[in-house]
Amino acid sequence: MSVRVQEVDFDPGRELDRLTRENTGIGGVTSFIGLVRDMAGDQPVSGMTLEHYPGMTEKMLERIEAEAHERWPLDASLIIHRVGPLEAGDRIVMVATASAHRQAAFESCHFLIDWLKTKAPFWKAERTSEGQELWVEARESDEEASERWNR
């Protein structure tokens, strides 16, 4: 299990390699990578700044990850979330889960990103082409996506 909150970029290939190396019991890995879009609705966006709550963010991510390990038979998992200024096309987040079988890997990866979006204290401010920063409003659809994992 591993959680990282960092300003610098990451290399998804190397991260996946490191996640599964030396564990030949792993049969499948699922990963999700979130990127900065260049549009917000119909408005062009040049980038965004991500703010977080140091301490609570890491604690929530570790708790979400531990819950995934309780629900699915996982061999390894990883959550990386970037903070600070980002440009369109940049990687924001990576979630990866590894298990003996694909179903646990697929489901737990989906669960982690859905829960992270509604529970982990991060906030996005999108930068317009005029350089103005606008705080992104939470989406009802994200809350619904997270809710469906409730038992």
Added chain:
Amino acid sequence: MKLLYFAWLKNKLGADSEEVAPPEEVVDVASLLEWLHNQGPAYAEALGDRRRIRVAVNQEYARPDTPLSQGDEVALFPPVTGG
């Protein structure tokens, strides 16, 4: 008591944190928000719509009836938008 503000709450209140000494009647999250709301026009505007505010006490999500004590770290922020 230490208050932390994030995202647009930080912008509206012009600070990311402050130390406050609320009166005795502030016993939980709901009464803290009520008291803060009366601390000036910036607070009145930022805290006007409680549905847009989430609260964490000592880095755990809190509810209106979550009790508070003097040494607590209380964070106020909008619904999260990471991922």
